[in-house]
Amino acid sequence: MNYASNKRRRDDVVSRVANADVDHRFCRIAGCGNPTRAGSNSGLNRLYCRAHEDYFQRHGSYVKGSYPASLLAPYRKRALAWLEANRTDRRVALAIQRIRSLYQRAGAKVEAFRLAGLSPEDRARAAWARLRVAEVDPMLPIAAWLAIERAIANDPQPDTKIEFKRVQAAKLVHRMASGTHKRWERTGPGGRVLVEEMHKYPASRGRVLRHIGEQLALACEVLPADLKF
């Protein structure tokens, strides 16, 4: 190895790094044109702008929005009916057992207004604990997973990445026993009794959804892939 070829190699690396910087100034979503968070010096994300990064946190896709509840409802209903009709199937029983185990290992229920400081892992556990405390049938999260699989399979323009499937299913699970609701009375002016209420829902976005989705996927992987419902 001589000096000249070393220098050539080094120059090549330097120029490639410089060009990469130029490439990463703008969001890579076609037609977006916003600066990336790295380009605008507001974060470490070098590929997407803040709006697309936010979108991804909410939906699990940079371009595909969440499926509306009305689109998913018939899939969820049919999936649940199929699960109920096949509850003695060894694989269905095993998936149910895995969800029950997530419920049992989730620890104590955490009120929604205490979730803020927790890690995504702990918030995922708290979500399973809420389902356990609310006695949500373990078949419902499984039906949610199957419904999302079917919705993606029937979508003419799907996002086929595993991330999207997990986040979409996790959003359904996250919503099943969501929120802390408190109601109290106090005496107002003139001795009138005033009823006050507080509703606090955990935010349905970010890494907590990735964790829930991954755990749900693991529970459901025992089900047959060619399931008809």
Ligand SMILES: [Zn+2]
């Ligand atoms: Zn963008």
